[in-house]
Amino acid sequence: MLEDKNPQRTPLEELGEFGLIDHLTKSFTTTQPSTIKGISDDAAVMEFGDLQTVMTTDLLVEGVHFDLAYAPLKHLGYKAVVVNLSDVSAMNAKPTQITVSIAVSNRFPLEALEELYAGIGLACKRYGVDLVGGDTTSSTKGLLISVTALGVAPKNDIVYRNQAKPNDLLVVTGDLGGAYLGLQVLEREKEVFKVNPNNQPDLAPYAYIVERQLKPEARTDIPELLKELEVKPTAMIDISDGLSSEILHLCKGSKVGCNLYEDKIPLDPQVISTSEEFELNSTMVALSGGEDYELLFTISQDDYPKIKGNPHLSVIGHMTEEKEGAHLVTRAQTKIPLEARGWNAMKS
Amino acid sequence: MLEDKNPQRTPLEELGEFGLIDHLTKSFTTTQPSTIKGISDDAAVMEFGDLQTVMTTDLLVEGVHFDLAYAPLKHLGYKAVVVNLSDVSAMNAKPTQITVSIAVSNRFPLEALEELYAGIGLACKRYGVDLVGGDTTSSTKGLLISVTALGVAPKNDIVYRNQAKPNDLLVVTGDLGGAYLGLQVLEREKEVFKVNPNNQPDLAPYAYIVERQLKPEARTDIPELLKELEVKPTAMIDISDGLSSEILHLCKGSKVGCNLYEDKIPLDPQVISTSEEFELNSTMVALSGGEDYELLFTISQDDYPKIKGNPHLSVIGHMTEEKEGAHLVTRAQTKIPLEARGWNAMKS
Structure with missing residues (x-):
């Protein structure tokens, strides 16, 4: 009842993923002294004390990013962690902590989520990162996994994507x-x-x-x-x-x-x-x-x-x-x- | 084809949200020296250098957490940020950065997401926090918003939920x-x-x-x-x-x-x-x-x-x-x- 009845409607397909992020976030500026790098790299970079901290997040949606017909849930949990750790590595930093949030419809029994978390746990162990938080909620359809990873590196070790030089x-x-x-x-x-x-x-x-x-x-x-x-x-x-x-x-x-x-x-x-x-x-x-x-x-x-x-x-x-x-x-x-x-x- | 044909199936309703998180994460331990507090409070606490960093994350699902019939998208974006900043405040810390990920079906035109991000931007401005990352992806149904917030506090300022004493x-x-x-x-x-x-x-x-x-x-x-x-x-x-x-x-x-x-x-x-x-x-x-x-x-x-x-x-x-x-x-x-x-x- 509070909606505009004649809104302009631009289909999302017109922009594509990167265009969409750029478009939606172009007016955002950063003001915190601890923010070294915001959107535009594999991960954000913050400076707390002597170390720099990187943070990255990814969202995996059933039917878009994975098909449970052939992706076992344990592998899916493992992969959901790995793709975020990969982003931390791409900053030349060492991954340290993750949070995992899931939205799940009631067609999934508990045992399915246990499998998923077994895979998440395996990745945490393999890579020595800590699961430090998250959220579980119901969804009206399917499974969705959101992972955020933190990592650290000594000052000056972080590598961005904007410093390549000709002849490199x-x-x-x-x-x-x-x-x-x-x-x-x-x-x-x-x-x-x-x-x-x-x-x-x-x-x-x-x-x-x-x-x-x-x-x-x-x-x-x-x-x-x-x-x-x-x-x-x-x-x-x-x-x-x-x-x-x-x-x-x-x-x-x-x-x-x-x-x-x-x-x-x-x-x-x-x-x-x-x-x-x-x-x-x-x-x-x-x-x-x-x-x-x-x-x-x-x-x-x-x-x-x-x-x-x-x-x-x-x-x-x-x-x-x-x-x-x-x-x-x-x-x-x-x-x-x-x-x-x-x-x-x-x-x- | 890789699925077990006769799996045990426990309906998720049997556990409830807190039971579910506890159950799924009970076998997880933390090993990073920088992890001060993992799952079990409003936010995780990490120690990087002289400051402690808190991190929290929340997932909002259309049809579960909000109804677009009366929640204008701008307000929804604002609220999605606020609920995470509230968790940071509950640790007695100061929120500094957020990441926002959204999954969205193609029934949403770009203008709808612009409204959503206008609300996110308003909250960032109001609270002086920086949007430093995120992910946008398509969903098969509806809108889903995942926000992660970071905050900082000097060592010893963080307040947990486990130190209340009789007579307090x-x-x-x-x-x-x-x-x-x-x-x-x-x-x-x-x-x-x-x-x-x-x-x-x-x-x-x-x-x-x-x-x-x-x-x-x-x-x-x-x-x-x-x-x-x-x-x-x-x-x-x-x-x-x-x-x-x-x-x-x-x-x-x-x-x-x-x-x-x-x-x-x-x-x-x-x-x-x-x-x-x-x-x-x-x-x-x-x-x-x-x-x-x-x-x-x-x-x-x-x-x-x-x-x-x-x-x-x-x-x-x-x-x-x-x-x-x-x-x-x-x-x-x-x-x-x-x-x-x-x-x-x-x-x-």
Whole structure:
């Protein structure tokens, strides 16, 4: 009864996720002396005393971010924590505490939530973080999980995404594309299951990529490794949306361009074979797949000897002047502009 | 396809909200040296450097916590922030930063979210806190808002809910019962509106209680006031669920009993007149109504002269030995055991 009867209505799809956040928060300014960095990085940064504290939060919605038909609740709980720890790692900080809130409809029995919290507990133990709070409430439909993570780092250790310089090397951890292909496998098996519920899927040939999808790990080891190697990245981000999207975030944030070399992108053999099986281009899978939760960062060329040959790290390109733009240099030495492709643009 | 076909199923209703949180988190321990207090108070407490940091989080679900038929989105955004700041105040800390995550179905146009964020922004400005992060995602149904707040306090200033002592005085800020009655008025008008959409409700006689429901304020002034008065409460909690429920939390946390005096409970004249109109017992409304976001705390009797006569504070009872239990002493000098009554138990 208090509503305007003739409101303007702009569909949300017109903006997309990042456009929406930017739009909604553009008029917000920060005033607290302890706020070092607000919205615009993987996590917020606060300074309390001698340490800097980072905070990040994520919301996972059933039917949008996960499908309980193939995501066991224990894995889901684990993953919900991991994706936040990954954001803390991407700030070069050490995750310390989390809060977990859930909204849940009454179609879920207690045992389902116990499974979920078993996964949350497993992640807390694996990564040495403390669950320090949360909220549980009922929902009118489905399950929703909201996790917030805190982390700490000594002053000057935090790495943002806006300090990459031309000629810096672009480095990625681990390998890419597995999580997306794992999802393709699981979705295919779900369709098979619908036709014949007695069919037992043989997921063994896909064990690595299915685990990348269902039980990803956060690279909390990387900030420690970088400290040991005495390398402070100039910029860092985690790969939640796909390599090309994250590179473009680094380029935009740092006002630089980039050359990414196709032949340097690290791919697991299972990613290559499964891409072939699904008739997908494995480079496109790595560029657009997302959910790998590896770290992408830039370092000064002077630091190259320190990381050379490290099995966790692959140099995949270098930054350029902004005006040169961001490009993929293919195996055929062709330069293609990098685009933040969506998940539907991947059929080869 | 990975699900157990014959799982045990315990309906969530069997546990209730607090039982559920306790049950799900009972096996969690904390290991980070910076974690001072995990789950079990209004907010978690961390120690980074010389300051202590508190963190709290809340989840609001459409159809569970709010009804957009009478809660304007701007007020909803404001309230979503306030309820978290209230938790920070209840730790005797100063709120500094928040993150806001929303899940929203595509029935909401952008303008609706702009309204919501206008309310969030208003609360940030009013309380001097910074929005430092968040997440927006689509939902399959309705609107869901998750807010996390951080706050700080010098070491030793934080007040928990477990240090009340027998003979301590029980003190409450402001007045009680307004928010619940405001909701009754709004729900009545919604029914009237359904019958005759052209009917314009006259809410003027209910202005105070409707505002208590739609646009509550957090008592961030109270930690400052207590500092000025040189009073450190022995225990403190905010009143989100109703006075009796919060008193029982203090008693349980501090292992004490309590005598609450009916004739001392502060009530606004509008609460008294509207209770009569709705044939509700105003004491029961104050005891069980909830959502007033006032602070409830205990102080040593030695501190009584410091708070005596302060217009913000009412002494409503005193703590006793645990074995004496928690009681309401009625106007007729009868002692009735305090119970954490639900919202449906209030018809007089």
